[in-house]
Amino acid sequence: MFRYIAQRLAQAAVIVAIVAAITFALIHLAPGDPFSATMENPNVSEAVRQTLRAQYGFDRPLPEQFVKYVNALAHGELGWSFSHERSVREVLATALPNTLLLMVVALVGSFALGIVIALVQVGRRGSATDHALSGVSLLFISMPDFWLALLTLLTFAYWLPLFPVGGAYDVMSEYWGFGHRVLDRLWHLALPALTLTALASAAVARYQRAALLDVLPADYIRTARLKGLTERQILRRHALRNALLPIITMIGLSFPALLTGTFFVEKIFSWPGMGYAVVTAIGTRDYQLVMGGVIIGSIMVTFGSLLADLLYALADPRLRR
Amino acid sequence: MPWQTQDFAGNSAPMRLRESPLGLAVRRVLRKRSSRVAFFVLGVILLVGLLAPLIAPYDPAAQPDIVFGKSLPPSFAHPFGTDLYSRDVLSRVIYGARLSLMIGVLATIVSLTFGVAYGAVAGYAGGALDTVMMRVLDAFLSIPRLLLLIGVLVAWPDFSIGALVLFLGLTGWFGLSRIVRGQVLALKHAEFVTAAQALGASRRRILWRHLLPNLVSPIVVAATLGVAHVIVLEAGLSYIGIGVPPPLASWGNIIQEGADQVATLWWMSLFPGLFMVLTVMTLNILAEALSEAHARR
Numbered sequence: 001m002f003r004y005i006a007q008r009l010a011q012a013a014v015i016v017a018i019v020a021a022i023t024f025a026l027i028h029l030a031p032g033d034p035f036s037a038t039m040e041n042p043n044v045s046e047a048v049r050q051t052l053r054a055q056y057g058f059d060r061p062l063p064e065q066f067v068k069y070v071n072a073l074a075h076g077e078l079g080w081s082f083s084h085e086r087s088v089r090e091v092l093a094t095a096l097p098n099t100l101l102l103m104v105v106a107l108v109g110s111f112a113l114g115i116v117i118a119l120v121q122v123g124r125r126g127s128a129t130d131h132a133l134s135g136v137s138l139l140f141i142s143m144p145d146f147w148l149a150l151l152t153l154l155t156f157a158y159w160l161p162l163f164p165v166g167g168a169y170d171v172m173s174e175y176w177g178f179g180h181r182v183l184d185r186l187w188h189l190a191l192p193a194l195t196l197t198a199l200a201s202a203a204v205a206r207y208q209r210a211a212l213l214d215v216l217p218a219d220y221i222r223t224a225r226l227k228g229l230t231e232r233q234i235l236r237r238h239a240l241r242n243a244l245l246p247i248i249t250m251i252g253l254s255f256p257a258l259l260t261g262t263f264f265v266e267k268i269f270s271w272p273g274m275g276y277a278v279v280t281a282i283g284t285r286d287y288q289l290v291m292g293g294v295i296i297g298s299i300m301v302t303f304g305s306l307l308a309d310l311l312y313a314l315a316d317p318r319l320r321r
Numbered sequence: 322m323p324w325q326t327q328d329f330a331g332n333s334a335p336m337r338l339r340e341s342p343l344g345l346a347v348r349r350v351l352r353k354r355s356s357r358v359a360f361f362v363l364g365v366i367l368l369v370g371l372l373a374p375l376i377a378p379y380d381p382a383a384q385p386d387i388v389f390g391k392s393l394p395p396s397f398a399h400p401f402g403t404d405l406y407s408r409d410v411l412s413r414v415i416y417g418a419r420l421s422l423m424i425g426v427l428a429t430i431v432s433l434t435f436g437v438a439y440g441a442v443a444g445y446a447g448g449a450l451d452t453v454m455m456r457v458l459d460a461f462l463s464i465p466r467l468l469l470l471i472g473v474l475v476a477w478p479d480f481s482i483g484a485l486v487l488f489l490g491l492t493g494w495f496g497l498s499r500i501v502r503g504q505v506l507a508l509k510h511a512e513f514v515t516a517a518q519a520l521g522a523s524r525r526r527i528l529w530r531h532l533l534p535n536l537v538s539p540i541v542v543a544a545t546l547g548v549a550h551v552i553v554l555e556a557g558l559s560y561i562g563i564g565v566p567p568p569l570a571s572w573g574n575i576i577q578e579g580a581d582q583v584a585t586l587w588w589m590s591l592f593p594g595l596f597m598v599l600t601v602m603t604l605n606i607l608a609e610a611l612s613e614a615h616a617r618r
Contacts, residue, residue: 011459018460026472142602144553146560147576147594150583158584256465263467264557268580279561282475294472298464305463 012306019298079288088292099273106196114204122212140202146264149195163191166270192269211243252308349614356610359603370418379409381416402588413570420571429547431490440501461495474563497543538615549604572597
């Protein structure tokens with residue numbers, strides 16, 4: 001068990017190192033550098049650019065730059081955001097809790113909803129309900145995140161003005177009591193979280209349905225049936241428990257899609273998270289902020305899958321040695 | 322010399338020993354009603370894209386009346402409405418089909434080439450090379466594709482559609498190459514490979530003639546899903562402003578131009594999106610049916 005954890009941790013470290021190398025390569029393979037790209041202003045003279053390059057170390061040989069880059073990354077230094085006039089680390093640190101809140105709510109919501117849908121489907125396998133729900137999940141996994149977000153915004157914020165158009169809290173919320181603030185927060189969270197949940201739960205439902213159908217022919221299911229248990233008991237107590245193991249892997253796998261989803265959803269609902277910061281930075285060509293987001297996003301995904309693997313090892317008694 | 326059969330007229334033709342695995346899979350897929358419908362719908366969308374200049378009622382770039390003709394809701398003259406510059410949205414969606422599908426297919430061809438080559442080399446070589454290649458792949462896989470593309474596309478300020486296709490293709494082969502590598506690894510000690518080796522076949526011949534034909538089904542499934550994926554990705558990139566540059570029309574592009582005023586210009590988001598969902602859904606249905614047909618073999 002400990003050997004497995006150690007191995008898996010080492011593997012994650014190697015992946016993060018390669019990710020750093022890839023992002024470094026991305027920055028340096030591109031024509032020009034952040035200063036020629038972001039400062040196309042003709043009033044900025046070449047001399048100023050040279051000074052800036054020297055200040056940021058862009059005039060040094062590549063291997064030296066790489067060592068510095070890795071060193072800075074290890075210390076959490078991600079550069080300077082021109083558009084926010086703050087360090088990238090600060091910008092992302094203020095944005096990240098909002099993104100994490102959105103992701104956790106969507107993750108929990110989509111797995112709960114997805115598993116329930118799968119249970120309903122497998123309980124009535126082959127019925128019209130099963131087919132209809134399969135069709136609906138197929139529809140949702142075929143939808144681009146940003147399109148569903150736009151339609152949700154249009155329907156529930158404009159046509160039926162039930163929810164706010166965007167933002168994370170009301171401008172007046174500072175003056176409100178704690179309970180009121182929490183409600184306000186949830187009210188703003190509703191639409192972005194709902195959009196992400198709808199998208200992710202479709203994938204979970206499809207996966208979980210297949211996993212449940214996989215365990216149904218097993219001997220212990222037949223035994224349970226022979227004991228005289230109802231179909232409901234068999235599904236919930238015997239099939240679901242065994243079919244839940246692969247779902248842990250699914251959590252790790254769904255992380256990249258969920259993170260990508262937050263980028264669009266945050267942009268459309270003006271949810272002040274990392275995705276919103278990065279997508280806005282693309283518009284303002286705030287290159288270092290964009291790259292900082294890319295690096296942090298990749299590290300989050302790496303650790304998400306690491307966490308899923310460790311959870312799996314904990315949950316599966318066969319791996320617990 | 323291959324076996325020959327003769328018909329009554331005495332013409333000989335090479336005997337068909339067995340149907341190709343892909344042909345068999347396609348026939349099985351088309352036996353299902355849902356996949357026949359999907360096939361038909363996809364065919365119609367493809368035709369719309371191919372025949373765009375003949376079908377589109379207006380020039381997609383024409384701005385006939387920028388004062389009174391802009392931002393019109395759907396009507397008989399403009400079934401999908403007009404955009405901010407008075408361009409006909411239906412015509413733009415039709416031309417968008419052309420561009421989005423073309424980008425999807427071309428990028429997927431790039432992905433297939435790289436994915437198959439990388440996976441086959443890693444699986445066939447094995448050993449330390451395989452380990453290193455797989456670790457690099459793990460790293461690429463742990464950068465979400467959208468983030469990788471954002472990193473690349475923001476770094477290259479003005480890129481052409483060709484470059485966009487290339488980048489989309491180059492970021493899409495990681496998953497496929499892992500499948501290919503696994504299959505090659507599983508098959509490389511199979512008896513038919515050993516037999517070919519014993520007969521003196523070169524490595525290249527074994528790879529091309531004996532290993533790859535066994536991988537056609539998973540590759541076709543991956544390609545079908547790949548096209549769907551690229552279409553959604555391209556739209557997403559266009560939506561955040563680093564995809565297909567205006568004034569060209571792609572589905573994502575049209576949505577992007579109306580997104581800031583979605584409350585008043587809802588038709589610019591709704592219709593291109595519907596086309597996109599329809600395309601992606603048919604591709605998903607076909608991919609699923611194909612992999613089912615393959616699994617049943």
